[in-house]
Amino acid sequence: MDLGALYQEIILEHNRSPRNHGELPDATGHAHGKNPMCGDEVSVWVRTAGDRVERVTFTGHGCAISRASASMMTQALTGKTRDEALALFQHFHDMVTGAGPADEAALGKLKVFGGVSRFPARVKCASLAWHAFRDALAGGDHDGDPAS
Amino acid sequence: MPDSSLLPAIGTLRADFPILGTMARGKPLVYLDSAATSQKPRQVIEAITRYYESENGNIHRGVHYLSERATVLYDETREATRRFINARSTREVIFTRGTTEAINLVAHGFGSAVLRPGDRVLVSTLEHHSNIVPWQLACERSGATLAAIPVLDDGSLDLAAFDGLLDDRVKLVAVTWVSNALGTISPVAELVRRAHARAIPVLLDGAQAAPHIAVDVQAIGCDFFACSGHKMLGPTGVGVLYGTEQWLDRLPPYQGGGDMIDTVTFERTTFAPLPSKFEAGTPDIAAVVAFRAALDYLTTVGLDAIAAHEHALVEEATARLSAIPGVHIIGTATPKAGVVSFTMDCAHPHDIGTVLDSEGIAIRAGHHCAQPLMRRFGVPSTARASFYLYNTAEDVDALVRGVERVRQLFT
Numbered sequence: 001m002d003l004g005a006l007y008q009e010i011i012l013e014h015n016r017s018p019r020n021h022g023e024l025p026d027a028t029g030h031a032h033g034k035n036p037m038c039g040d041e042v043s044v045w046v047r048t049a050g051d052r053v054e055r056v057t058f059t060g061h062g063c064a065i066s067r068a069s070a071s072m073m074t075q076a077l078t079g080k081t082r083d084e085a086l087a088l089f090q091h092f093h094d095m096v097t098g099a100g101p102a103d104e105a106a107l108g109k110l111k112v113f114g115g116v117s118r119f120p121a122r123v124k125c126a127s128l129a130w131h132a133f134r135d136a137l138a139g140g141d142h143d144g145d146p147a148s
Numbered sequence: 149m150p151d152s153s154l155l156p157a158i159g160t161l162r163a164d165f166p167i168l169g170t171m172a173r174g175k176p177l178v179y180l181d182s183a184a185t186s187q188k189p190r191q192v193i194e195a196i197t198r199y200y201e202s203e204n205g206n207i208h209r210g211v212h213y214l215s216e217r218a219t220v221l222y223d224e225t226r227e228a229t230r231r232f233i234n235a236r237s238t239r240e241v242i243f244t245r246g247t248t249e250a251i252n253l254v255a256h257g258f259g260s261a262v263l264r265p266g267d268r269v270l271v272s273t274l275e276h277h278s279n280i281v282p283w284q285l286a287c288e289r290s291g292a293t294l295a296a297i298p299v300l301d302d303g304s305l306d307l308a309a310f311d312g313l314l315d316d317r318v319k320l321v322a323v324t325w326v327s328n329a330l331g332t333i334s335p336v337a338e339l340v341r342r343a344h345a346r347a348i349p350v351l352l353d354g355a356q357a358a359p360h361i362a363v364d365v366q367a368i369g370c371d372f373f374a375c376s377g378h379k380m381l382g383p384t385g386v387g388v389l390y391g392t393e394q395w396l397d398r399l400p401p402y403q404g405g406g407d408m409i410d411t412v413t414f415e416r417t418t419f420a421p422l423p424s425k426f427e428a429g430t431p432d433i434a435a436v437v438a439f440r441a442a443l444d445y446l447t448t449v450g451l452d453a454i455a456a457h458e459h460a461l462v463e464e465a466t467a468r469l470s471a472i473p474g475v476h477i478i479g480t481a482t483p484k485a486g487v488v489s490f491t492m493d494c495a496h497p498h499d500i501g502t503v504l505d506s507e508g509i510a511i512r513a514g515h516h517c518a519q520p521l522m523r524r525f526g527v528p529s530t531a532r533a534s535f536y537l538y539n540t541a542e543d544v545d546a547l548v549r550g551v552e553r554v555r556q557l558f559t
């Protein structure tokens with residue numbers, strides 16, 4: 001089994017030094033997600049201005065995959081419109097679940113998570129922050145397990 | 149390694165377990181997850197096949213040959229189980245689906261026939277969720293409350309706090325004998341002595357004890373004891389509830405149906421005597437019959453030899469893992485059954501589990517269905533290696549090499 005397909009260097013690097021890590025005091029939306037199977041938890045804060053995602057941050061504890069996924073997600077979503085952000089959610093979701101061919105152009109750097117689809121036990125790790133983001137984007141405060 | 153002195157030649161013993169010769173992820177399987185479920189010897193697998201090929205009939209029903217044969221085998225397992233745990237009578241041995249169902253059976257009975265508003269059930273911080281949630285449900289139904297014996301920093305029960313919690317409100321103490329997450333062995337005979345001094349009954353969750361420790365329910369004096377066949381070389385689908393006749397007579401039936409009745413009319417049903425009162429419906433007969441083969445296997449090898457073998461492996465693994473920078477052993481109390489639970493500064497337990505899995509090594513990573521205990525130690529989860537009679541010094545080597553690989557990858 002090729003561990004390198006899962007733990008690519010950029011994932012390990014984001015795990016060691018996550019970006020946009022911390023609470024966002026002026027967030028317009030917040031959601032908390034947890035994986036009851038393993039106890040991993042993530043909180044995602046979103047600040048929108050009009051139709052645009054201005055800033056995304058996260059806190060929580062989880063494995064390298066969930067931490068790096070949350071970190072890279074915050075970077076990928078900054079500056080996107082709502083529709084672009086939701087489209088990216090769908091592309092990412094399809095890639096990690098193996099639901100369809102990954103749209104590499106749309107995913108950009110996020111395609112390093114493509115290997116996750118071969119590790120069924122880890123799909124939820126990669127998608128946890130994304131589900132929390134989708135709930136946070138709707139605005140308000142969502143506490144609990146995001147719909148999967 | 150002094151691992152083979154008390155056991156039959158380890159190679160001979162391992163040859164009884166076909167799965168141990170298989171590959172995982174292209175590597176020879178190193179199975180260190182027996183606390184989740186044990187592997188099965190050929191004797192158990194063959195007993196299941198033999199049952200379905202030549203012995204299958206429904207029990208306690210027919211006059212025909214196969215029904216009689218299945219009934220005899222089922223009842224023989226009950227007698228073998230009675231001997232294995234040293235119960236007084238087979239009336240005290242109830243077959244369930246597993247430990248979880250056994251505890252739910254008792255909790256259901258306590259919730260409806262014993263507990264009253266203001267009463268209390270005392271569990272401990274070491275418990276598996278299956279010895280917490282059934283009591284919460286029973287408390288909700290009855291108006292009783294739940295309290296937990298705290299745990300010391302080394303993973304052992306705080307016995308001084310236990311004494312303080314034993315007051316007149318407590319109607320049952322329900323505690324685990326061996327912690328599934330840490331391996332801590334609790335001084336259960338002493339717990340029973342202190343509870344009985346105040347006339348409080350005690351239930352022991354023996355799911356992690358029965359595979360490793362010779363059980364004598366009379367010597368310990370517990371009122372209830374539960375264990376699972378699949379953790380002690382047997383099949384899934386069979387577990388045991390031991391209860392004293394006095395208590396089992398007092399508790400109402402858990403489920404209604406066939407086999408548990410004396411006479412049924414639309415006005416009134418009278419229940420069968422023990423143990424049938426608690427065994428409604430057709431059970432997993434094949435699992436029960438094959439469980440006999442597991443009990444015979446454990447008895448032949450000897451629980452004391454198994455415990456000594458595991459102890460050597462746990463000591464070795466603990467010493468070598470502790471020597472790796474950034475590795476922390478969670479739960480250092482002695483004595484300990486075959487479990488080493490640990491965390492690493494550089495990697496989350498899930499990542500440890502995935503890296504080891506890529507080497508063919510099976511461990512458990514997660515909260516071990518013991519979230520209150522994880523919270524007590526301030527960790528969301530741990531990596532857990534668990535050892536059994538078929539593990540070897542080479543398995544410890546593989547584990548240590550795998551953990552070193554985790555460290556290289558994540559630092």
